[in-house]
Amino acid sequence: xxxxxxxxxxxxxxxxxxxxxxxxxxVGLFSRRGYNIHSLSVGETExxxxxxxxxxxxVDDERVISQIRRQVEKLxxxxxxxxxxxxxxxxxxxxxxxxxxDEESRTHLVELAEIFKAKIIDVTKTTMTLQLTGDFDxxxxxxxxxxxxxxxxxxxxxxxxxxxxxxxxSEIDYEN
Numbered sequence: 140x141x142x143x144x145x146x147x148x149x150x151x152x153x154x155x156x157x158x159x160x161x162x163x164x165x166v167g168l169f170s171r172r173g174y175n176i177h178s179l180s181v182g183e184t185e186x187x188x189x190x191x192x193x194x195x196x197x198v199d200d201e202r203v204i205s206q207i208r209r210q211v212e213k214l215x216x217x218x219x220x221x222x223x224x225x226x227x228x229x230x231x232x233x234x235x236x237x238x239x240x241d242e243e244s245r246t247h248l249v250e251l252a253e254i255f256k257a258k259i260i261d262v263t264k265t266t267m268t269l270q271l272t273g274d275f276d277x278x279x280x281x282x283x284x285x286x287x288x289x290x291x292x293x294x295x296x297x298x299x300x301x302x303x304x305x306x307x308x309s310e311i312d313y314e315n
Contacts, residue, residue, distance in 0.1 A: 148177055151192075151195075153211060153221075155191075155192060156217075161214075161216045174196050174198060176197075179297045180297035180298060229301050229303060234281075235260070235270055237261075237292040238267050255271060256273075257269040257271040278295075
């Protein structure tokens, strides 16, 4: 497995009306334009009628990102699109990883879990399952260290992001 950082990533936070079909329209736009989605997470906001889609797209050209934003904003039920940088936002992801673990390697894996503040959520005679949250670099560093033990199964939530500071993106949207 290649755990290296993808070249050129941009994070978009998209506020949408919480209606069926909105996610498919947004993802379809990316697909039709040939943009690769590196990460996708979706959920309701503090207002149940509004959902937040966080997309990390493999594009780092600001002109292209601006074009994508304008195209997404034209879609039905899209309220607003925001670009977030790692400097102006908090970006986290949840990973569940099942790793081969015999008696000999289990102690080393427990030590790695402690160092990375991972939670051990399941243990069998042959595997150990860990839950880990963090930013992209932390997760990739952990994954590269446990790769040699043998990753049996891996599930990632995708990046979820909030703007730093006291301002909420949804407040900007509701002011209009």
